[in-house]
Amino acid sequence: MEQVISNIINCLSEIDAGRSARVALRSVIEEYQASKADESQLYYTVLELIKRLNVVDLYIKLSSSAFSTKKIPFQMRAILRLATYYLKFEKKNLDQVYDLLSPHYFTYMNVKLLNILSAISNVTEEDLYVNRLDESSKISLQYFTPTWIVRTFIEQWGESFTKDLLSSLLFSLPTYIRVNTLKTTLEEVKASLDENNIVYEEDKDIVGLLKIGDSNAKPIPQLQEFKNGKIVIQQKASVLVPIVLDPTPGENVLDLCASPGSKTSQIASMMGDEKGLVAIDIDKDRMRILLERMELLGVKNVESIQSDSRNLPEKFMSFFDKILIDPPCSSSGTFNSRPEIKWRLRRRDLRLYTKLQTELLEAAAKMVKNQGIVVYSTCSLFHAENHHVIRSFLASHQNFSLRNTIPFIGFKSSLLENKAQEMYPHLHNSEGFFIAKLQRNE
Ligand SMILES: C[S@@+](CC[C@H](N)C(=O)[O-])C[C@H]1O[C@@H](n2cnc3c(N)ncnc32)[C@H](O)[C@@H]1O
Structure with missing residues (x-):
């Protein structure tokens, strides 16, 4: 577990420093050769946290005037963000979060980790909405999106469409693969997916496009067909x-x-x-x-x-x-x-x-x-x-x-x-x- 937490903190710090989440995750996974279970936990926690970053940071901001999150080093900010995510979104209790994070924490500005955690856990959801008077800034917190984007989307489509769209942006989209007919055929690809127990569906609109279902089978990038260019991962x-x-x-x-x-x-x-x-x-x-x-x-x-x-x-x-x-x-x-x-x-x-x-x-x-x-x-x-x-x-x-x-x-x-x-x-x-x-x- 300690290694997973350390990897999550490293990824969060790298993303904070400007790297893309996908690149940061891939490089950490390659470096540590993470197991499949650790890899899914790493992906899940990092992406779910980053999706909710405005609210995570607001909890931290409201928890203390002792430090400004903007001024602290990447590594420390990553620890605070992870602690907040665990406390507020995964609903872990103080002791659990302390046990998970204390091996990675070194005293910062003389603030003890336990003090920080309890200050964050004392901030309530209602506190987040104080001074958020207009509808767009409330939606910004409810749907984890910058307020200017919420405003622009509402101008484009109205509130109801915007809310439906923003809530869907929190979920993962299906993976699609396109059969590369320069190297193979649809039948050959389907046979290989069956052999590898990969669940898929032929797309109803586009011939040669397959939607991959959820399963514990091999990830697509590990298939020979992907490695030798017979299939391309490409959104519909x-x-x-x-x-x-x-x-x-x-x-x-x-x-x-x-x-x-x-x-x-x-x-x-x-x-x-x-x-x-x-x-x-x-x-x-x-x-x-x-x-x-x-x-x-x-x-x-x-x-x-x-x-x-x-x-x-x-x-x-x-x-x-x-x-x-x-x-x-x-x-x-x-x-x-x-x-x-x-x-x-x-x-x-x-x-x-x-x-x-x-x-x-x-x-x-x-x-x-x-x-x-x-x-x-x-x-x-x-x-x-x-x-x-x-x-x-x-x-x-x-x-x-x-x-x-x-x-x-x-x-x-x-x-x-x-x-x-x-x-x-x-x-x-x-x-x-x-x-x-x-x-x-x-
Ligand atoms: C959205 S990506 C293209 C994705 C690509 N069509 C695909 O399907 O894989 C945009 C690309 O435009 C290139 N680009 C940006 N400005 C350009 C310019 N003035 N002339 C030519 N390419 C440009 C970028 O380097 C980038 O690779």
């Missing part, structure tokens, strides 16, 4: 994007923001791995990851360019039949699996993302042929990065029009002529996603 909404793009062999297709390449490899397989696919990414390390991945997934015919896509229109003026833009975004549709992001995101970040998204769309508009198609997708829940980007693009580009994003699995966007689509965790059992399809007609 993400698999839908290349299907909406609908690339075919013989076309010139551009993936404008390609790494790590889940969609690039899917596009390649839809094109029968024929020549014509170009993948661009600005980041050198991420480009290397994309290339390694293409090799693993058996993609041979992709021309990769490491560049800022905004600089390429002159080289590829009116050249492509189809272009996919999957730009950097707030990733707010992935709060379920990456809860740390919601605490890091600032309202001003949205402005930076929308500026980049708009510029990438401008570049794509120059590189697509007349009658060609541009698909724009994000894993964002903010209208600012989705509907607003597309609407302002259409307002200044009369030669582009919206096309239906067939097949419709999500909601049709009423703000975009019912042609774009939106997916939500509470309605579609998927990450939040947005997809719009534009055609150049001159």
Whole structure:
């Protein structure tokens, strides 16, 4: 148990220092070669705590004026957060928490651990709501989400939809795997899953997509099929994007923001791995990851360019039949699996993302042929990065029009002529996603 607690504290400190939760968890697990039971406890505790970080920190803040959580070292803050999580969310008693944490605690500012624990346990749930007068800041505590995000979501959809959405962000989403038809067949993958006693369901909307059920069988990343690139772990909404793009062999297709390449490899397989696919990414390390991945997934015919896509229109003026833009975004549709992001995101970040998204769309508009198609997708829940980007693009580009994003699995966007689509965790059992399809007609 001591090792698990120590690993949890290390992970929390690393996340606090800016690492992604997934990377921190993976590196601790690799370093300590944790058992399966310890690994699940580590994952569970770290992610559940991070999801509730605003309330955890508020309990600590209200417990004492002797120290400010913002000023204490990462390691100590991690211990206090874990203690609070155990006391308030796992309802452990003071003695249990003291026994678990005292081996890791060294006196900080002469405050004894037992004093801190009892001060935290004396703060009540009602105390949290004192001075929280408006509805958004109450919802922020009830649903563990920054108040500015609650306000923005309520402006977008109203209170009831926002609450349903926010409560679903606390749960895990199912794992989906896509069969990589460049290397195997659906039948072969199903046979291997059966052999490994892995419970799965074929997706009703997308052929070659399997939803993995809960079981104690081998985790997917440990399967040979995963290690040798026959299957790809990919969310349902993400698999839908290349299907909406609908690339075919013989076309010139551009993936404008390609790494790590889940969609690039899917596009390649839809094109029968024929020549014509170009993948661009600005980041050198991420480009290397994309290339390694293409090799693993058996993609041979992709021309990769490491560049800022905004600089390429002159080289590829009116050249492509189809272009996919999957730009950097707030990733707010992935709060379920990456809860740390919601605490890091600032309202001003949205402005930076929308500026980049708009510029990438401008570049794509120059590189697509007349009658060609541009698909724009994000894993964002903010209208600012989705509907607003597309609407302002259409307002200044009369030669582009919206096309239906067939097949419709999500909601049709009423703000975009019912042609774009939106997916939500509470309605579609998927990450939040947005997809719009534009055609150049001159
Ligand atoms: C959301 S990710 C793409 C995910 C990818 N489409 C997939 O399905 O695996 C966005 C990518 O855009 C890249 N990027 C950011 N700015 C860029 C730019 N100006 N030009 C090209 N790529 C850019 C980032 O490095 C990042 O890899």
